[in-house]
Amino acid sequence: MSVASGVASADPAPIGLGIAGLGMAGAVMVQAAAAHGGYVLRAAADPHPAPRTAFARDFNARAYEDIGALCADPAVEVVYIATPHQFHAPHAILAAEHGKHVILEKPMALTLADCDAIIAAVERAKVHLIVGHTHAFDPAVRLMHAFIAAGGLGRLGMIHSFNYTNFLYRPRRPEELDTARGGGILFNQVPHQVDIVRLLAGGLVRSVRAQTTGLDPARPTEGSCAALLQFDDGVAASLVYSGYDYFDSDEWHFGISERGARKTIDHGAARRALMRTADEARARTETFAYGSSSPGLPPHQPHFGITIATCERGELRASADGLIQYDIRGATTCEIDRGTGIPGRREVLDDMRAALRSGVPPIHDGPWGKATLEVALAIQQSAREGRDVDLKHQVAVKPIPEDKRQKYMVEARIAQ
Ligand SMILES: NC(=O)c1ccc[n+]([C@@H]2O[C@H](COP(=O)([O-])OP(=O)(O)OC[C@H]3O[C@@H](n4cnc5c(N)ncnc54)[C@H](O)[C@@H]3O)[C@@H](O)[C@H]2O)c1
Known part of the structure; x- marks a missing residue:
C-alpha cells in the first residue's frame, strides 16, 4: 500500500518567497522551495556575505x-524566518508589519x-503565520495522525517519543549553549517532540511533569530531558531526549538519518570532531x-x-519510508510516496500555499505555536520546581480538511 504526498492548490501562480537567515535551516528551506514548484525564491537576508553571495548567484x-x-x-x-531564536519575535513582527505572510521556525x-505579540501583529496585518518546520509536518507523522483520527485502531492510549542524538556537540553559537538566550534542547529539539505528540x-495537554539534566559543565545548558505529558482526554505521552552523542537512536530507526539519508552510525564522532x-x-x-555544502535530496522519509x-x-x-501498523495480524507497512522536494519542509510550504491560495487555515498557526512553546516552558518549570505544571494556553488540532480526510480514510481501511 502506498500514499501520495503533496497538496494541489487552486491558483497556480508561484508565491514570492524571502529567506531570513541563510544558515543551516535557511539552506534546507532554500532547497525545499527551489524543488517545490509553488514558490519562487525572490530574496534573502543575512549579515554574513558568503551565503548571500551564493544565494544571489544561484x-x-x-x-x-x-x-x-x-x-x-x-x-x-512570504518571509521564512530562520534566524537565531532570540530574534524570532522581533523578526516575525517586522515581517507582519510589512504585510508579509510569515513562516517562523x-x-x-x-x-x-512574545508569542502574544507575534499573534497580535499577524492579526493586525491580516497575514498568515505558520510556525514550522517541526517534525510534526513529516508525512509519516501526518499519516499517523490521520490513522488515529480515522479511529480504525480504536482509542489512542499513549505515545512514546524518544530521540538520542549528537545535538549538544555539533559546533554551536554561544547563545545556543545558554538557556536564557534560547539555547539547549528545550527550545531547539524538544519542540519537535511536543509538536508531534x-x-x-489532539493538541490539548493538561499537565506536565519533567526532569532535565545538564551533564557537561563545558556546555552549560539542558542536554537531556524526560517528560510525561497528560492530555485532557487521558492520553499520556512520554518524551525522552538526549543530545550527548553517546547512543544514537537512528541505530533503531533503520540506519536512516533525521532528514532521511542513509547514515553511518559513529558514536562519539561529534565530540571527537569538536575537540579538533x-x-x-x-x-x-x-x-x-x-x-x-550541497547535501542533495534524501532518499527516505x-x-x-x-x-x-x-x-x-x-x-x-514511523518507518524509513512510511508507517508500520502492528496489530493482531502482524505488521503491515504503508509506504508513503517520497514525492518531489524535501518531505517535511514541502508540507510547510504546501500549508502556506493552501492558506494563501485556497483559504485552508493551517494547523500550525500562532496559537498552536504558542501552545507548543508553553509545553516546552512547562517542562523547564517542572524540572526546576520538581512538581506537576498545569497548562492554560492549549489549542485543539483543527480537523483534517475533507479532501485529505477522504484520501486518508481510504488508506486507513487496513486498520478496520
Ligand atoms: N526545523 C528544523 O528541523 C530546524 C533545523 C535547524 C534549525 N532550525 C531552526 O532554524 C533557526 C536557525 O537555526 P540554524 O541552525 O539555521 O542557525 P544558523 O546559525 O546556522 O543560521 C542562522 C542564520 O541567521 C543569520 N542571522 C543572524 N542574525 C540575522 C539577522 N538579524 N537577519 C538575518 N539573518 C540573521 C546568521 O548569520 C545565520 O546565517 C532556529 O530557529 C532553529 O531552531 C530548525
Missing part, C-alpha cells in the same frame, strides 16, 4: 544584509508574551551556511527519533 535574486530591506521587498509575499519565541493526541575544532562559532557558520502510538487495537510507528 537564484538570480536579491540578497540583503538587513532583514528590514527583505521585508520591504515588494516581490516577497521553532521555537515560536522564547516567552509566551500534540498533533497525534579551534573556532567553534566560525565552524558553525562555515559548515552549515547556504552554499557551504524524515523522522525525529522513534515515535510509537499505542491504540486499543494496534500500534503505529
Whole structure:
C-alpha cells in the first residue's frame, strides 16, 4: 500500500518567497522551495556575505544584509524566518508589519508574551503565520495522525517519543549553549517532540511533569530531558531526549538519518570532531551556511527519533519510508510516496500555499505555536520546581480538511 504526498492548490501562480537567515535551516528551506514548484525564491537576508553571495548567484535574486530591506521587498509575499531564536519575535513582527505572510521556525519565541505579540501583529496585518518546520509536518507523522483520527485502531492510549542524538556537540553559537538566550534542547529539539505528540493526541495537554539534566559543565545548558505529558482526554505521552552523542537512536530507526539519508552510525564522532575544532562559532557558520555544502535530496522519509502510538487495537510507528501498523495480524507497512522536494519542509510550504491560495487555515498557526512553546516552558518549570505544571494556553488540532480526510480514510481501511 502506498500514499501520495503533496497538496494541489487552486491558483497556480508561484508565491514570492524571502529567506531570513541563510544558515543551516535557511539552506534546507532554500532547497525545499527551489524543488517545490509553488514558490519562487525572490530574496534573502543575512549579515554574513558568503551565503548571500551564493544565494544571489544561484537564484538570480536579491540578497540583503538587513532583514528590514527583505521585508520591504515588494516581490516577497512570504518571509521564512530562520534566524537565531532570540530574534524570532522581533523578526516575525517586522515581517507582519510589512504585510508579509510569515513562516517562523521553532521555537515560536522564547516567552509566551512574545508569542502574544507575534499573534497580535499577524492579526493586525491580516497575514498568515505558520510556525514550522517541526517534525510534526513529516508525512509519516501526518499519516499517523490521520490513522488515529480515522479511529480504525480504536482509542489512542499513549505515545512514546524518544530521540538520542549528537545535538549538544555539533559546533554551536554561544547563545545556543545558554538557556536564557534560547539555547539547549528545550527550545531547539524538544519542540519537535511536543509538536508531534500534540498533533497525534489532539493538541490539548493538561499537565506536565519533567526532569532535565545538564551533564557537561563545558556546555552549560539542558542536554537531556524526560517528560510525561497528560492530555485532557487521558492520553499520556512520554518524551525522552538526549543530545550527548553517546547512543544514537537512528541505530533503531533503520540506519536512516533525521532528514532521511542513509547514515553511518559513529558514536562519539561529534565530540571527537569538536575537540579538533579551534573556532567553534566560525565552524558553525562555515559548515552549515547556504552554499557551504550541497547535501542533495534524501532518499527516505524524515523522522525525529522513534515515535510509537499505542491504540486499543494496534500500534503505529514511523518507518524509513512510511508507517508500520502492528496489530493482531502482524505488521503491515504503508509506504508513503517520497514525492518531489524535501518531505517535511514541502508540507510547510504546501500549508502556506493552501492558506494563501485556497483559504485552508493551517494547523500550525500562532496559537498552536504558542501552545507548543508553553509545553516546552512547562517542562523547564517542572524540572526546576520538581512538581506537576498545569497548562492554560492549549489549542485543539483543527480537523483534517475533507479532501485529505477522504484520501486518508481510504488508506486507513487496513486498520478496520
Ligand atoms: N526545523 C528544523 O528541523 C530546524 C533545523 C535547524 C534549525 N532550525 C531552526 O532554524 C533557526 C536557525 O537555526 P540554524 O541552525 O539555521 O542557525 P544558523 O546559525 O546556522 O543560521 C542562522 C542564520 O541567521 C543569520 N542571522 C543572524 N542574525 C540575522 C539577522 N538579524 N537577519 C538575518 N539573518 C540573521 C546568521 O548569520 C545565520 O546565517 C532556529 O530557529 C532553529 O531552531 C530548525
